Each structure stands twice: as C-alpha cells, then as structure tokens.
Amino acid sequence: MKRLLYICHDAHFHGAQLLSLSIISTLKQQFGYSVTTVLLNDGELKEEFERCSDVIEYWSLGYREWVKFLADARAKSNVCVSNTVVSGRVINDLKSAGFRVTSLIHELPTLIRSYELGAVAADIGRLSDVVVFPAEYVRDKYLEYFQIEKEIVILPQGLYKKPDRLSTESKLELRARLGIPKGAKVVSGIGFADIRKGVDLFVQVASLVSKSSDLFHFIWVGELHREIREWLIHDINILGVADRVHFVGKQKSVDSFYEISDIMLMTSREDPFPSTVLEAISHGAYVIGFEHAGGAETVLREGCGETVPYLxxxxxxNVVLGNECNHDRAQLIEYARQKFDFQGYVLDLLKRAYGGLSITAIVPSYNYQHLIYDRLRSIVEQSFSVDEIIVLDDSSTDNSQVEIQRFVEEYSGPIKIKVDLASDNSGSVFLQWQKGLKMASGDLIWIAEADDVADPSFIENLVPSFSDKDVRLAYCESKQLDSSGQEIAPDYRAYTGEIDANHWKQSFVNDGVNEIKRFMSVKNTIPNVSAVLFRRPDSDCFFSEVNKYRVAGDWVFYLHLLSEGKVAYVADSLNGHRRHDASQTSTLAKDDHFFEISDVQDLIRERFGVSPVIEEKIAGYREFLREYFGLTHLVR
Structure with a gap:
C-alpha cells in the first residue's frame, strides 16, 4: 500500500486548502495512495477531506496522543507533505518522528510577518528536505528573509479542476441576473475580498474605466472582509459606479463567472501564484496584474495577459480600456490545458517527496522487431515517468534496429533516449547490462528487457520503497506469459513458495543479507529482472563475477546489491515475464545449468553462511533439479 502523510493548516474555503484537497484526491483516485490528512484547524471543507483521506484533528489531540500518532504513521511511511508556512509549526515534531518533509510555500514575506510566522518559516528552511515554490519570484522574496538548507524546487501547481463550460444561453441568463446588458464587457476579480487581494484597488480601476467608457461591468466573486465591506459599498456609491460594480459574494463554483469574463484583474498587493489566474486563462479570460506582486508575472509574460507598475x-x-477584449480565447484555453496539467504536477511533487530520484530504463534487445516498438511505448507511458531510456540492440539480425529508429523519430516527449546499435553480438546479456549501466545517469535503474511487459503503474508502485535510503532494490510480483503474450500463471508464488509459502503473499521490506541467507541461498527468488528497480551501483567491478555465468548472472548481481542494504517487495503482479521456448535457460546444457545453480548456492554459503534448515532446502532443491533435468550421472 502506498501511503503518505499530508499536513494542512485548516479546512477553510481558500486557495491553498482547495489545492491541497485536489492533491490528496488525485493521489487517491489517480495513483492509488492512502493519504492521512492532519488538519491543524477545522473548516467547512473538512467533510471533503474525509471523502478522500483519513482525517486527524490535530486540535483535539493531547501531546502524547500526537506523538503516538506520528510514531504509528511513520511506521507505515516516512513521506510527508506540508501545505503552507502555517503548517510548518509542526515540522519539528515531524522531523523528530523521522519523516522526510516536503514543504509547499504559498506565502510571501509580508503575509508571513503579519501572522508572526517568521520563526516557523526559519524552521521550515532549516528542517525541510525539500521546499517547493510555485514561481521564482516567490522563492526569491522568501530567500531575502529566510535561509533554506536543502533542496529548492520551482513547481507551478497546475489546474486542479477541469473548467465547466456554459452554453451561450446560460451566459446570457447569468448576465441578465446580474444586470449586465447585452454587449457589455465583463471584468472580474476573484478571491477573499480584503486589503491583500486589493479589492479597494479593483473599485478604483472600475471608477477610472467608467469615467471613459460605459462598455464595462465589474464583478467581484468572493466573500467581502467584514472590516472593509461597508467602506467598499460606501466607495462605489460615492464614485457613482454602484450600477457597474457587482459584489456577488462567496460562490461554491466560480466557473460560470469566469465564463462570462472578458478580463480578470489581479489587483493583489501580494499573491504568490494564485490559482485564480490559471483558472481565468483556462476559461479564455485575459489577465491584468501588478508587477512585483507575485509569481503570476511569469505566466502573464507568456502572452496570457500583461502587468502594469505596482499599484x-x-x-x-488604461490597459482595460485599450484591450478591446479581442484576444483569442481559444488560444488561451489551449495554453492553460497544455501548460498546467494537474496530474503531471502531482507526479512531479511525488517525485520530489520521494527524494527527487531520476530513473533510467535500460532496454537490452536482440531480434525482437515484433516487440521492441510496443515495449518502448510502454516505458514512455509509465504513470511515473522515467527520465532516460537507453536502448541496446545487440546486433540483431532482424529489423529490430529499424523499429527502434522508427520509435525514436516518432517520439516527441521530454524523455531522453540514447540508442546503441552494436555491430557485433556480445554473446552475453550481462555484458549488455554492464554497458547500459556505464551509459546511465539515473539514480534508479530499470532493466526493462525488450520482450517483457509492464503495467503502466509499475514504476509508480516501486518508487515509494526508495524513500527508505537503505533500500537498494525493489521488485514486484510477475505474471508468467508464453511467447505470444498469453498468461501462463498470474505470479511466481508456486516457484518461490517451495521455500516459504507465506513470505511472498504480502509486500515487505527486509534486510538484504537476511533475504539472501533465508531465501536466495536456495534459488533465485527474483525470477525476472524486468520486475526490478534498483539504485545505480557506485562501481561495476562486481561484473567480473557476474559475467562468469550465462544464466545465473542476474542472481549474482542481486546478491551484490542486497549485501549493501534492504530489499523491498510489492506483492502486486505489475510485470509480465515472457517465457520463450528457445530461451537462454532452456538452450543451455542441462548439466551446465545445474552446475551454475550449484555454484551460486556454494558462493552464498561461503560468503554469508546459512542455517542447517537452509542447508536441507538447498540439498532438496538440488535433488529436485537432478530429477527435473534427468541428470543421473553428473561429471564436471
């Protein structure tokens, strides 16, 4: 089970909380995560959080209960995401419990100081493993006041909801309800109407525009701050724009107001990277904002709007008057769709939360022209993306190289693809592995053999294991397939169950040496390398031992990895292992095959030592192999 702890400062109906709710919902619905949300304070969105996560009410816990909860949660996962500077008030407790903390920063310094959160912001910079900002502007302003000791990431948050479109008739009905005549242009402002959001400035712009044109109507969608509400009403009456400025209050959905808006004003004095800007663009509205007020400037400079001097x-x-609302709405909508994909944002966030590990897929191939194109496509379509693919064709005699080149020419995504077309066959798949590792730059390696298949969530399910820095190798259960791709068996548990009937029924993390001595000393319990993700070794010197073997080299390879740390196993069958009739294993002389297995068993006994119980299992497996291979007289 993939688990994650999420800290949210409260459950009120505001931007950071809605973003958090969408992140958690996406983790559950799209990626199968079990999320526990800690709400530091209550709010009207609490039930929404409860629908997609287990909710812990921090305010109702005593200190001992809180410490116990963190210890129990840490036993299930060490990954935690904290949604704002306000949530950072518990970061000392999180780090004491052993969590890896990714902190999202949605506040700029003025707001941080106004809420007296300077000490908390300093703790976040000192203790967070990763600090994520929505824009460079927000990062730069933060660093003017606070230091950050570890990793800094710029990650625009994306659109967390799909725009709801209105029919022309519905737009006309809404305009009529608001008293906006046909042909008038609509300028909107969105958000909690307070001084920071600049609702007073919004009214001033409305007044100036109305003096020059009667074409525009202004709508503010959001609750008016109680301390300025009467003053705002006072101002629009004195300025004579009460019939042109519409305060519609807080709305459950604001899409309909975006839909009738030609322009959105971002009048905020300080706003890190408001989702309202992205939402407005996704509905085709042109956005005008102030310079030096937040991170949205970057987006507006790309043609989605423009900025004017601060305040x-x-x-x-003048920009409103000169805009004439003739921008290409369809172009803005398409820009937002492509640029701010929310699922991609959550995946990037996950990648950072789990250590920002880059992944290289090495694809050894020989004479698989009918499979290699689809195999490469399945790699680029993984839900948790690899960063690099290295294709190693070992001098195929069919048209494999043509298919590889076809894929490379047709692929237009961000993954780097390196192709090595050997002129001479190496004669050993393990030499290909070694070559690929020398070419690889990823922190994690996936040797994705050309004839095997993978579930789209294969990487996504294995990567969480590496949040534990001691895990050297993670693998999943594999389906057994025949040469045509038909399933022979749903897993390999009958094969591994001969050693232990229960060990592989559930996912686990085990000490590597313990795994070797209890299980891998008998047989290779990782039947297929395509089911494996492992940390890139610091050296390939152990290949001198691996390359001595024709079929058992993978077994020896795993021994070297596991002797340096832990192994993680995912019980789901996310890999398909194609077993060909003419495979290397079946064509190797039976006595040579037997001696390779015996040699590796002896190597393990000598290097690690095994118990008497395991000695009996080793002897039993050898006897089984003699009978299976029909070896009555073995001569070496």
Whole structure:
C-alpha cells in the first residue's frame, strides 16, 4: 500500500486548502495512495477531506496522543507533505518522528510577518528536505528573509479542476441576473475580498474605466472582509459606479463567472501564484496584474495577459480600456490545458517527496522487431515517468534496429533516449547490462528487457520503497506469459513458495543479507529482472563475477546489491515475464545449468553462511533439479 502523510493548516474555503484537497484526491483516485490528512484547524471543507483521506484533528489531540500518532504513521511511511508556512509549526515534531518533509510555500514575506510566522518559516528552511515554490519570484522574496538548507524546487501547481463550460444561453441568463446588458464587457476579480487581494484597488480601476467608457461591468466573486465591506459599498456609491460594480459574494463554483469574463484583474498587493489566474486563462479570460506582486508575472509574460507598475491603477485602467477584449480565447484555453496539467504536477511533487530520484530504463534487445516498438511505448507511458531510456540492440539480425529508429523519430516527449546499435553480438546479456549501466545517469535503474511487459503503474508502485535510503532494490510480483503474450500463471508464488509459502503473499521490506541467507541461498527468488528497480551501483567491478555465468548472472548481481542494504517487495503482479521456448535457460546444457545453480548456492554459503534448515532446502532443491533435468550421472 502506498501511503503518505499530508499536513494542512485548516479546512477553510481558500486557495491553498482547495489545492491541497485536489492533491490528496488525485493521489487517491489517480495513483492509488492512502493519504492521512492532519488538519491543524477545522473548516467547512473538512467533510471533503474525509471523502478522500483519513482525517486527524490535530486540535483535539493531547501531546502524547500526537506523538503516538506520528510514531504509528511513520511506521507505515516516512513521506510527508506540508501545505503552507502555517503548517510548518509542526515540522519539528515531524522531523523528530523521522519523516522526510516536503514543504509547499504559498506565502510571501509580508503575509508571513503579519501572522508572526517568521520563526516557523526559519524552521521550515532549516528542517525541510525539500521546499517547493510555485514561481521564482516567490522563492526569491522568501530567500531575502529566510535561509533554506536543502533542496529548492520551482513547481507551478497546475489546474486542479477541469473548467465547466456554459452554453451561450446560460451566459446570457447569468448576465441578465446580474444586470449586465447585452454587449457589455465583463471584468472580474476573484478571491477573499480584503486589503491583500486589493479589492479597494479593483473599485478604483472600475471608477477610472467608467469615467471613459460605459462598455464595462465589474464583478467581484468572493466573500467581502467584514472590516472593509461597508467602506467598499460606501466607495462605489460615492464614485457613482454602484450600477457597474457587482459584489456577488462567496460562490461554491466560480466557473460560470469566469465564463462570462472578458478580463480578470489581479489587483493583489501580494499573491504568490494564485490559482485564480490559471483558472481565468483556462476559461479564455485575459489577465491584468501588478508587477512585483507575485509569481503570476511569469505566466502573464507568456502572452496570457500583461502587468502594469505596482499599484498603478491608472495604468491598469488604461490597459482595460485599450484591450478591446479581442484576444483569442481559444488560444488561451489551449495554453492553460497544455501548460498546467494537474496530474503531471502531482507526479512531479511525488517525485520530489520521494527524494527527487531520476530513473533510467535500460532496454537490452536482440531480434525482437515484433516487440521492441510496443515495449518502448510502454516505458514512455509509465504513470511515473522515467527520465532516460537507453536502448541496446545487440546486433540483431532482424529489423529490430529499424523499429527502434522508427520509435525514436516518432517520439516527441521530454524523455531522453540514447540508442546503441552494436555491430557485433556480445554473446552475453550481462555484458549488455554492464554497458547500459556505464551509459546511465539515473539514480534508479530499470532493466526493462525488450520482450517483457509492464503495467503502466509499475514504476509508480516501486518508487515509494526508495524513500527508505537503505533500500537498494525493489521488485514486484510477475505474471508468467508464453511467447505470444498469453498468461501462463498470474505470479511466481508456486516457484518461490517451495521455500516459504507465506513470505511472498504480502509486500515487505527486509534486510538484504537476511533475504539472501533465508531465501536466495536456495534459488533465485527474483525470477525476472524486468520486475526490478534498483539504485545505480557506485562501481561495476562486481561484473567480473557476474559475467562468469550465462544464466545465473542476474542472481549474482542481486546478491551484490542486497549485501549493501534492504530489499523491498510489492506483492502486486505489475510485470509480465515472457517465457520463450528457445530461451537462454532452456538452450543451455542441462548439466551446465545445474552446475551454475550449484555454484551460486556454494558462493552464498561461503560468503554469508546459512542455517542447517537452509542447508536441507538447498540439498532438496538440488535433488529436485537432478530429477527435473534427468541428470543421473553428473561429471564436471
């Protein structure tokens, strides 16, 4: 089970909380995560959080209960995401419990100081393993006041909801309800209407525009701060724009208001990277904001809007008047769709939360022209993306190289693809592994053999194991397939169950040496390398031992990895191992095959030592192999 702890400062209906809710919902629905959400304070979205996660009410726990909860949660996963600076008030407890903490920063320094959170912000910079900012501007302003000791990541948050479109008739009905005449242009402002959001500036722009044109109506969607509500009403009446400025209050859904908006004003004095900007663009609205007010400037510079000098309401009014609302709405909508994919954002966030590990897929291939294209496509379509693919064709005699080149030419995604077309056959798949490792740059390696298949969630399910830095290798259960791809067996548990009937029924993490002595000393309990993800070794010197073997080299390879740390096993069958009739294993002379297995068993006994019980199992397996291979007289 993939688990994650998420800290949210409260459950009120505001931007950071809605973003958090969407992250958690996506983790559950799209990626199969079990999330525990710690709400530091209550709010009207609490039931929404409960629908997609287990919710812990921090405010109701005593300190001992809180410490115990963290210890229990840490036993299930060490990965934690904290959603704001406010949530950072528990970061000392999280680190004391052993969590790897990824902190999302959605506040700029003025707000941090106004809430007296300077000490908390300092703790976040000192203790977080990763600090994620939505834009470079937010990072730079934060670093003016606070230090960050570890990794800094810029990650725009993406659109967390699909825009709801309105029919022309529905748009006309909404405009009529608001008293906006046909042909008038609509300028909107979105958010909790307070001084930080600049709702007073919004009114000033409306007044200036209305003096020059009666074409525009202004709508503010969001609750008015109680301390300025009466003043805002006072101002629009004195300025004579009460019939042109519409305060519609807090709305459960704001999509309909985006739909009728031609322009959105971002009048915030300080706003890190408001989702409202992305949402407005996704509905085709042109956005105008102030310079030096937040991270949205980067997006607006790319043609989705423009900025004016800070708090220059006259300049903003002139842009509204000069815009004429003739921008290409369809172009803005398409830009937002491509640029701010939310599922991609959550995957990037996961990658950072689990250590930001890069992944290289090495694809050894020989005479698989009918399979190699689909195999490469399955790799680039993994839900948790690899960063690099290295294709090693070992001098195929069919058209494999043509198919490889076809794939490379047709692929237009971000994954780097390296192709090595050997002129002479190496004669050993393990030499190909060694070559691939020398070429690889990834932190994690997947040797994805050309004839095997993988579930799209294969990497996604194995990567969480590496949040434990001691895990050297993780693998999943494998389906057994025949040469045509038909399933022979749903797993390899009958094969491994001869050693222990229960060990592989559930996912586990085990000490590598313990795994070797109890199980791998008898037989290779990792039947297929395509089911394996492992940390890239610091050296390939042990290949001098691996390359002595024709079929048991993978077994020896695993021994070297596991002797240096832990092994993780995922009980789901996420890999398909194709077993060909003419495979290397079946064509190797039976006595040579037997002696390779015996040699590796002896190597393990000598290097690691085994118990008397395991000695009996080794002897039993050898006797089985003699009978299976029909070896009555063995001569070496």
């Amino acid at each position: 220059d309401v006259a300049a903003m009014a």
